[in-house]
Structure formats: C-alpha cells, structure tokens
Amino acid sequence: MLDIESAINKWRAKYGDQFTVRIFGRYFTFVTKHSDLKKYYNASEEMLSLSRAGQFIVGSAYPENQYLTEYDTIPYIQNILSSHRLIYMSSNIQAIAHDYFNKNNGKFWLENGDEAVVDLFDFFYRLILRTNSMNFISRRVYKDHVEELIKLYIILDVEKNALNPVVHGLKRRLGLKSDRDAAWEHWVRIMMPDIEQCLQMIDDHIEPANYDTVYETVKYAKEELEKRGKPFTPRLVAYFTFTTFFPAQFNTYITAAFVIIEWIRHEHDEIGRRIREEIDRAPPTGEFTIEYLNSMEFVQACIYEVIRLGTDSQLSLRHAGQDVLLSNDKYIPSGNLVAIPVTRAHDLYTNPDKFDPERHLAPRQENKRDPYRVAPFGRGKHPCTGERYVKMQIKVLLIALSKMCEMKIMPESINFEATINRKQLVGLSRPTKPVFVKISKRK
Numbered sequence: 001m002l003d004i005e006s007a008i009n010k011w012r013a014k015y016g017d018q019f020t021v022r023i024f025g026r027y028f029t030f031v032t033k034h035s036d037l038k039k040y041y042n043a044s045e046e047m048l049s050l051s052r053a054g055q056f057i058v059g060s061a062y063p064e065n066q067y068l069t070e071y072d073t074i075p076y077i078q079n080i081l082s083s084h085r086l087i088y089m090s091s092n093i094q095a096i097a098h099d100y101f102n103k104n105n106g107k108f109w110l111e112n113g114d115e116a117v118v119d120l121f122d123f124f125y126r127l128i129l130r131t132n133s134m135n136f137i138s139r140r141v142y143k144d145h146v147e148e149l150i151k152l153y154i155i156l157d158v159e160k161n162a163l164n165p166v167v168h169g170l171k172r173r174l175g176l177k178s179d180r181d182a183a184w185e186h187w188v189r190i191m192m193p194d195i196e197q198c199l200q201m202i203d204d205h206i207e208p209a210n211y212d213t214v215y216e217t218v219k220y221a222k223e224e225l226e227k228r229g230k231p232f233t234p235r236l237v238a239y240f241t242f243t244t245f246f247p248a249q250f251n252t253y254i255t256a257a258f259v260i261i262e263w264i265r266h267e268h269d270e271i272g273r274r275i276r277e278e279i280d281r282a283p284p285t286g287e288f289t290i291e292y293l294n295s296m297e298f299v300q301a302c303i304y305e306v307i308r309l310g311t312d313s314q315l316s317l318r319h320a321g322q323d324v325l326l327s328n329d330k331y332i333p334s335g336n337l338v339a340i341p342v343t344r345a346h347d348l349y350t351n352p353d354k355f356d357p358e359r360h361l362a363p364r365q366e367n368k369r370d371p372y373r374v375a376p377f378g379r380g381k382h383p384c385t386g387e388r389y390v391k392m393q394i395k396v397l398l399i400a401l402s403k404m405c406e407m408k409i410m411p412e413s414i415n416f417e418a419t420i421n422r423k424q425l426v427g428l429s430r431p432t433k434p435v436f437v438k439i440s441k442r443k
C-alpha cells in the first residue's frame with residue numbers, strides 16, 4: 001500500500017511546500033506551509049468543505065451517501081454530547097464494562113473462565129461499540145441487539161469500505177443489493193420501536209424524564225425534514241445515529257487499546273505509578289463527576305501521547321468550493337481536493353520516539369510548539385466534536401477495567417510493534433496481527 005508520509009516528503013523535496021498530484025483521476029493539492037495550514041483550518045465551509053471531501057472519500061461506503069452534504073450533523077452531535085449528558089454517559093460506560101464481564105449480556109467470565117487471552121484491539125472494538133450503542137442509540141437496543149449491532153457494524157465498517165468503493169458502486173449501478181444495503185435496512189429496523197415511541201412522545205408533547213438520545217435524534221431529524229418540506233423518514237434518524245457512531249469508533253478503540261498497552265508496559269515505573277494514582281483516587285463506581293474525570297491530567301496526557309505516536313500517515317481532507325489563494329501567490333482551483341498530512345510532527349519533539357506523556361504537561365508543553373501541526377483532535381472550523389466524550393470514555397474504561405481485572409501482554413505479542421501498519425490513510429495506525437493479552441479476574 002501507498003506510504004503517504006514518505007511520498008509526501010519526497011514530493012515536497014521535489015516540488016516545494018505546496019504541490020498538486022492526480023490520484024484516482026482527482027486532483028489533490030497538498031499544503032504543508034504554516035500560513036497555508038492556518039488558512040486550511042480556518043477556511044469557511046464554502047471555501048474548503050470537510051463534508052464534501054467526506055462524501056468523496058466515504059460517499060459510497062454506505063447507502064445514505066447523499067445525506068452527507070445535505071444534512072450537517074455537527075450541531076446534532078454537539079447537542080447529544082453536551083456537558084450534562086456526558087455524566088449520564090459515563091455511568092452507562094461503567095455499567096456496560098461491568099455487564100460485559102459479569103452479566104447475561106456479556107458473559108465474558110462465564111464463557112472464558114477467570115482468565116482469558118484476548119486480542120486487545122478486538123476486545124476494545126467490541127467494548128467501544130457496546131458503550132456507544134447504549135449512549136448513541138438506546139438501552140433497549142443495547143440490551144436486545146448489541147451482538148447483532150456489532151455484526152452489522154462490521155459490515156458497514158467505513159474504515160474498510162472507504163477503501164473499497166468501486167465494487168459497491170458497481171453493484172448499485174447494476175441494481176444489485178449489497179450486504180451493506182441489507183445491513184443498513186436491518187439497522188433501521190432495529191431502531192424502529194424507539195423511533196416510533198419517540199415520534200408518539202413528540203406528538204403528545206411528552207419530554208423524556210432523563211436524557212434520551214433517540215428522542216433528540218428523532219426530534220432533530222423531524223425538524224430538519226420539516227424545514228425542507230420533506231416527509232419524516234426513519235432512515236434519516238438512522239443516518240444521524242450512524243454519523244455519530246462511525247467517527248466514534250475506530251480512532252477510539254485503537255487509542256484505548258494503546259493506552260492499556262502503555263499502562264501494562266509501564267506498570268512498574270513512574271508513568272505507571274502516576275496512572276495508578278489517578279485511578280486509585282477516583283470516586284466509587286456510580287459516583288464519578290466530570291470534574292474528577294477532567295482532573296485526570298496524566299491519563300489525558302497518555303491519550304495525547306498515544307495519538308501522537310499512532311498517527312503516521314493520516315490525511316485531513318477538504319474540498320475546494322472556490323479558488324483558494326495560497327501564500328506563494330499560486331492558487332488551488334475550485335473542485336480540487338485539498339489535503340494536509342496529519343503526521344507525528346517529529347521535529348517538534350524531544351526524543352520523539354519515546355512514550356513520554358509529560359511532554360504534554362506543564363512546564364514542558366511541547367505540544368504547544370505549533371498549533372497547526374499538533375492537532376490530535378483537529379482545530380479551527382472543524383475540531384473533533386467527540387473530543388470530550390472520547391477522553392471521558394477512555395478514562396472511565398480505564399478505571400472500571402483496573403478495578404475488575406489485571407492484564408498482561410502475552411510473550412508472543414511482546415514485539416507487536418513490528419506489525420503496525422503505518423501506511424493507512426484513515427485513523428491511527430494499528431497492528432495488523434492480534435495483540436494477545438491475558439485478562440485475569442481481580443479477586
């Protein structure tokens with residue numbers, strides 16, 4: 001596969017800080033100069049659009065592609081992830097972590113005994129999907145359909161499908177139904193009882209007593225459709241849910257798994273001691289506060305450090321809706337895709353290959369050296385809407401897991417780093433082979 005980072009470096013050495021290449025019949029302009037990066041991040045949606053670029057990249061990866069530019073889901077996601085909801089969500093996450101091991105829905109210990117060897121990345125993929133299915137869909141869906149949902153999600157997986165749009169596009173043109181279309185219909189069906197109930201509540205002017213994501217989603221979809229004079233469609237609700245779910249998935253589970261790996265590796269040194277200290281000070285289960293989670297600065301620095309080290313060949317993309325003037329008086333013609341490399345920015349850090357969370361904390365704060373090259377959660381007009389949620393989620397899982405189990409990397413996986421695929425364009429780099437970890441029940 002294409003090694004984008006070395007390709008960019010080669011092209012940059014040859015053609016300068018900005019250059020245009022033709023890939024799959026499309027023109028991509030790469031910008032790397034500070035003033036252009038600043039413009040890139042702060043440009044208006046009309047000038048440089050993330051959703052139009054998204055439609056190009058993942059457009060054919062799932063059936064509702066036309067909605068991607070038609071409906072901006074950001075205000076909806078911001079509403080779902082508002083501060084007072086995060087605390088409910090954090091207690092859901094704790095409950096699910098317990099449920100996963102101990103109760104009927106998970107049966108982990110029941111099926112594996114008190115000690116099990118798992119692929120840590122697969123384990124976190126499932127755990128993250130479980131927690132997100134409760135937080136972004138409903139308790140009922142989590143309780144009755146979570147395994148089904150995970151299977152559907154694997155079929156709808158944007159990460160893989162984005163790279164394979166041709167087959168899907170061809171099937172659609174020939175009028176053939178793909179397994180993705182079927183999975184999508186199944187997804188809508190699973191959500192239907194909640195959607196119908198929420199529609200009824202809206203008609204009867206009944207507000208939910210507690211936070212209810214499906215209710216918010218149905219209400220938002222209904223309003224958006226009414227604004228456009230279109231009839232209500234459950235598929236739009238499914239689309240809104242899906243677009244909250246899919247960015248929430250891959251970066252999160254990889255980050256969570258790497259944080260655990262680093263914790264295991266540093267169990268007996270200063271890094272491990274500081275993580276343990278923040279975990280041990282945590283309030284008892286069910287009594288977390290957002291203030292406490294925010295105060296876990298060292299774990300947060302570990303999250304930043306894992307993202308820094310795991311981001312190798314990722315690209316951030318926009319679509320130019322108009323001509324964009326660059327700093328050297330050249331311009332990007334309207335219609336081009338515009339890309340910036342989201343790399344590790346090696347040159348900005350001291351001992352860049354070392355896992356060193358302190359570099360993100362005062363007084364060092366190496367991460368503040370260049371805001372446009374160090375942006376683990378983006379910046380400017382399109383910062384990550386899920387940043388607060390994901391940091392909360394990983395912290396809560398870390399606390400919950402540390403209370404329930406012990407983890408050890410299996411000898412055959414100690415050198416897992418040799419298998420990390422550092423050439424992918426989407427998300428953090430992850431190992432291509434399983435990383436086996438022994439999970440033992442804490443007595």
Ligand code: HEM
Nearest residue numbers: 247248251252255316317376377378382383384385386390
């Ligand atoms: C470790 C996990 C995550 C990382 C590293 C991450 C990183 C990022 C980055 C770098 C961007 C900016 C993209 C750009 O400028 O081209 C972004 C945007 C976005 N992220 Fe995340 N993200 C994570 C988790 C999440 C979660 C959990 C959600 C939702 C619940 C989410 C929702 C979004 C959305 C909706 C955008 C687009 C914002 C917009 O268009 O204005 N992300 N993310």
